[in-house]
Amino acid sequence: MKTLQFLLLAATVTGCATTKPENPEVQLFSALPQGRETPIFVTAARQKEEIKLALQEAGFRIVDRIGEETVLMRATIGIDQDSKACGTFNNVRFQFRADNRNIAEANAKGWTGSCQPNILRDISHELWQQFSNVSHTGVSQ
Amino acid sequence: MKIQRYRLQPLYILLLTLASGCTYVTEGIKLGPITPAPNSMQPTVEHTVGDFSFTLEGGKMITSNFAGKLINDNVLNAWKDRHYIKDYSYKESGAFSGNADYNLTLTGSQYGESNIGMQILSGLTLFLIPYTVTTNYDIQFTLTDVKSGKKYSANVEESNKAYSELFLLFALPFTAHNQQSMFERIGDHLYHQLYQQGAFQGGSAPDAATKQ
Numbered sequence: 001m002k003t004l005q006f007l008l009l010a011a012t013v014t015g016c017a018t019t020k021p022e023n024p025e026v027q028l029f030s031a032l033p034q035g036r037e038t039p040i041f042v043t044a045a046r047q048k049e050e051i052k053l054a055l056q057e058a059g060f061r062i063v064d065r066i067g068e069e070t071v072l073m074r075a076t077i078g079i080d081q082d083s084k085a086c087g088t089f090n091n092v093r094f095q096f097r098a099d100n101r102n103i104a105e106a107n108a109k110g111w112t113g114s115c116q117p118n119i120l121r122d123i124s125h126e127l128w129q130q131f132s133n134v135s136h137t138g139v140s141q
Numbered sequence: 142m143k144i145q146r147y148r149l150q151p152l153y154i155l156l157l158t159l160a161s162g163c164t165y166v167t168e169g170i171k172l173g174p175i176t177p178a179p180n181s182m183q184p185t186v187e188h189t190v191g192d193f194s195f196t197l198e199g200g201k202m203i204t205s206n207f208a209g210k211l212i213n214d215n216v217l218n219a220w221k222d223r224h225y226i227k228d229y230s231y232k233e234s235g236a237f238s239g240n241a242d243y244n245l246t247l248t249g250s251q252y253g254e255s256n257i258g259m260q261i262l263s264g265l266t267l268f269l270i271p272y273t274v275t276t277n278y279d280i281q282f283t284l285t286d287v288k289s290g291k292k293y294s295a296n297v298e299e300s301n302k303a304y305s306e307l308f309l310l311f312a313l314p315f316t317a318h319n320q321q322s323m324f325e326r327i328g329d330h331l332y333h334q335l336y337q338q339g340a341f342q343g344g345s346a347p348d349a350a351t352k353q
Contacts, residue, residue: 045196045252045277048298066248066283066294072192074250079198079257097192100234 019082019089021110021119024126028104031134032071032096039063040096044075047112051075051120058124059132072097077112087113094123104131163268163310169299169323177333182343183227184242186220188213189234191246191283197253197274199260209247212280215324216331217245223325225332225341237287243340244285249296252277263305271306282331284340295334299327 032038040060042052055073056062063070078091090112096103106127110119190209203211210231217229230241237244259272281296301323335341 041281043194043249043279043281045250045279046254048279064296066281066296068292072248074192074194076194076196076250076252079254100192 021117022108024106024108024119024123026104026106026126026130027102028130028134029101030103032103032131033098034069036132037061039067039070040073041066041070042073042075044077046077047120048075050113054118054120054124057121058128060124060128071103084111084115086115087111087118090119092119092123094127096127163307163312164303164305164316165309165312166303166316166319167301168319169301169326171299172297172326172330174326175329175333177225177329178336180225180336180341182242182341183224184341185227185240186217186229186243186245187232187237187241188217188229188245188247189232189237191234191248193247193249193251195251198255199257208251209249212251212278212324213245213247215320216282216328219321219325219328220332223328225328239287242287244287246283246285247280248283249278249280251279268305268307271304271309274303274305276301276303278327280327280331282335284335286340291339293335293338293340295331295338297327297330297334299323 036059038061040055040062041064042048042055042062044051052062060073066072074095074097076093076095078093080088080090082089089110091109092107092112094104094106096105104127106123108119108123110117110122112118112120190206190213193205193209195203195205195208213231217226220226221229229245232238234246253274253276255272255274259270263270263272278299279296280299281294284293284295285291286293301319332341
């Protein structure tokens with residue numbers, strides 16, 4: 001019974017964790033194959049349009065069809081930790097994928113949807129800046 | 142050319158039902174019914190799961206690859222029932238035999254939204270108290286004509302809701318029907334997009350086909 005109480009308490013505490021935004025942590029494993037002109041296809045089961053818009057505003061070339069030169073950008077938005085009229089507070093992961101491997105991965109936590117500041121925009125801008133800093137053949141140092 | 146058949150959908154549904162309590166699943170809410178153009182080609186298809194991600198809040202009973210294969214099986218089964226294709230078989234990623242008319246690769250995302258607290262509460266009360274899972278699908282099919290090498294792509298988004306509760310055991314027939322209806326519609330939309338680009342039309346593919 002004590003174990004059950006502990007589990008319930010732990011679940012409650014976890015559920016009530018503070019909604020403090022965390023800046024994007026970006027890992028770059030290689031440059032985009034065609035640099036800034038690389039076509040990016042976005043897959044996301046949640047907030048797909050908001051993610052596409054954020055990436056487009058950051059500078060990425062977003063396409064609506066998958067092709068051989070396309071890089072897949074898989075976005076995962078985690079469980080809603082808080083909400084307000086403009087959107088929800090979530091963990092967010094962006095993974096740029098080609099040939100079933102990661103080109104880059106970024107993780108962050110913050111407000112999504114149309115909220116300001118917006119973690120989808122922040123993470124997109126951070127990724128664009130870091131990709132811009134590497135050459136076609138180089139890797140971020 | 143021998144294509145193996147996999148008709149395990151009822152078994153998957155039963156296993157998932159037993160594993161997660163008794164569940165009623167609604168039809169999808171985003172895609173309307175359409176009637177794609179008839180197809181006289183009746184091709185064979187080999188399919189695989191590419192870059193596909195499955196996430197379920199509060200737990201993960203199955204892997205991304207298994208979830209992707211379930212989607213492929215459901216859609217391709219609908220295609221076969223509607224005579225869009227002759228037969229289909231599964232291949233591991235990167236292991237297409239070259240013997241089928243088309244190779245099909247699934248990519249995309251599936252996300253199950255659910256209240257973890259309600260899941261725990263439901264489990265503690267042996268499913269007397271219900272919980273819900275809203276599943277969002279973002280599905281892309283990339284189809285390759287094995288002979289010509291032409292590639293076609295299609296994508297759809299769909300969403301449905303599952304209610305889990307002990308006495309919903311009796312809703313199993315409705316769940317199976319709704320699931321089938323949803324995947325038929327997903328299949329129709331994917332097939333229609335691919336057909337519009339020139340796939341499944343034998344040697345008479347229109348110029349609109351997108352060679353990539």
